[in-house]
Amino acid sequence: MKRMIVRMTLPLLIVCLAFSSFSASARAASEEKYWGSWIERHAQPLDASNASNKDLRFLKKVLKGKRIVQLGETTHGAGEINATKVRMIKYLHEELGYDVLAFESGFPDTNASYLNMDQLTPKSTMKNSIYAVWHTEDVVELFDYMKEQKEKGDPLILTGFDIQSMKNSFNDAATHWVKAVDPEKAELLSQSENDFSTLVTDSNTFDEFSQKKEKLVKNYQKLIKFTKTHAELKENLPKEPKAYEMFMHSLQLRIDVMETYMLEEMKEKLEEYPENIEDFSFFMRDRMMAEQFQWVADTLYPKKKIIVWGHNYHLRKQNTKMIKDWVQLNGPNMGDYLPEQLKKQTYTIGIYAYSGASLDSSDNKTVKPVTSPPPSESLEALLKAADRPAVFVDFLHTKNKKGTSWMYTPRTALYWGFTEEQMILKEQYDGVIWLEHITPSVIITPSVIIK
Known part of the structure; x- marks a missing residue:
């Protein structure tokens, strides 16, 4: 009987879904003429030349009740995207009380660098804390600002939520702290950090990896x-709130990464692939980033308002609901893995560009042009109707009507400016920033950073 019901119901369900999709598309097609005028009236212009930041005052209303603001980016390598985010971060800190900045960079490195900020130049703090894709002229301004705010007694606290690491950043700082208490343990830490950074790359068999990992x-x-068991170590850490918790969590994170993420990395290196898509290291990273961010938000800074800096892909709300993502697998992202109680506290902003070019993060040198013109009726093409160089559009507080149905129907948007993704925008972002033109970031070379 159950099989008969399924055989009868399934075709009807398929017809209903197809009709529903067709109806939505048909409605959208009939309402296209209203989209441009709505965008022209409601898109909020952004003016970087406005020293008073009056153009950002809308954020007070848009972000009301939101403890967490996520600032995405379609590409890591565009100067205008970085500059826009830096400007917004300053405003969020000074006017709306967001006091923590969480970067898509390794948790141990960002926190160790923040704890040592007093002894470092802003450029050195940047180099030691975040990934090289953001070692740029525009992001240095952010680190200048953080140092100034800390000296003024109104710190913008730097942290991270990624599990990947930068060799030597945490190692150098932590070894120095431990050495003052026990040089032998400091040597153990330093050697362990060096071995950790090469665990997968220097292992040729799974047995070799397992033996090294267990040690x-x-x-x-x-x-x-x-x-x-050594209270004097706590006294030797930098005199910053939460320094001990950061240090302990960083050590435990090394274990967690080896037992999960690196274990899968090694299997994939040997071409032993999992059956479950979520067990691939690519998706496991997002799961663990969600876990790290949850720890930052709920345990490390439970009473503070937080800004998150990362890529659109990681930050958008639910990649599993994408129609087509850039890897064409629609696997879970960080947004999917975050607990509901944090999602309710979060306002997620995607950032896209209409034209220009950016750097490819694989080498920070290759220039990737943005597809121009963008696909017809894509997010990038539609927001050109605002006729401004930069705009913000709120989705969260916008209802589905003639002028806004483009937010509620399948829409193309470009990953890194040239790879088509398809989504219902309202499902992925609470708002978007659109930039008419972007140019490649100017990477600061290590020799310049050290000066």
Whole structure:
């Protein structure tokens, strides 16, 4: 009987879904003439030349009740995107009380660098804390600002939520802290950090990897025990709130990454692939980033308002609901993995560009042009109707009507400015920033940073 019901119901369901999709598309097609005029009236112009930041005052209303603001980006390598985010971050900190900035960079590195900020130049803090794609002239301004705010007694606290690491950043700082208490344990930490950074690349078989991993896990467990039983180490850490919690969590994170993410990385290196898509290291990274961010928001800074800096792909609300993402797998992203209680506190902003070019993060040198003109009726093409160089459009507080049905129907938007993705915008973002033109970031070379 159940099989008969399924055989009868399934074709009807398919017909209903097809009709529903057709009806939505037909309605959207009939309402296209209203879209441009709505965008022209409601898109909020952004004016970087406005020193008073009056153009950003709309954020007070838009972000009311939101503890977390996520600032995405379609590409890591565009100067105008970076500059726009830096300007918004300053406003959010000064006017709306957002006091924590969480970067898509390794948790141990960002926190260790923040704890040492007093001893570092802004450029050195940037170099030691965040990934090289953001070692740019426009992002240095942000680190100048953070140092100034800290000296004024109104700090914008830097942290991270990624699990990937930058060799030597955490190692150098943490080894220095431990050495003052126990040089032998400092040597153990330094060697463990070096071995951790090459665990997968220097292992040729799974047995070799497993043996090295087990030894390293025991090393970090010894270091955690040492930290718990030596109160004088806590006294030797930088005099910053939460320094001890950051240090302990960084050590534990090394163990967690080896037991999960690196374990899968090694299997994939040997071409042993999992059956479940979520177990691929690519998606596991997003799951673990969500776990790290949850720890930052709920445990490290539970009473503070937080700004998140990352790529659109990681930050958008639910990649599993994408019609087509850039990898064409629609696997879960960080947004999918975040708990509902954090999602309710979050306003997510995607950033896209109409024209120009950006750097490819694979080498920070290759220039990738933005598809111009963008596809017809894409997000990038539609927002050109605002006739401004930069605009913000709120989705969260916008209802579905003739002028806004483009937010509620399948829409193309460009990953990195040239790869087509398809989505219902309202499902992925609470708002978007649109820039008419972007240019490649200017990467600061290491020799310049060290000066």
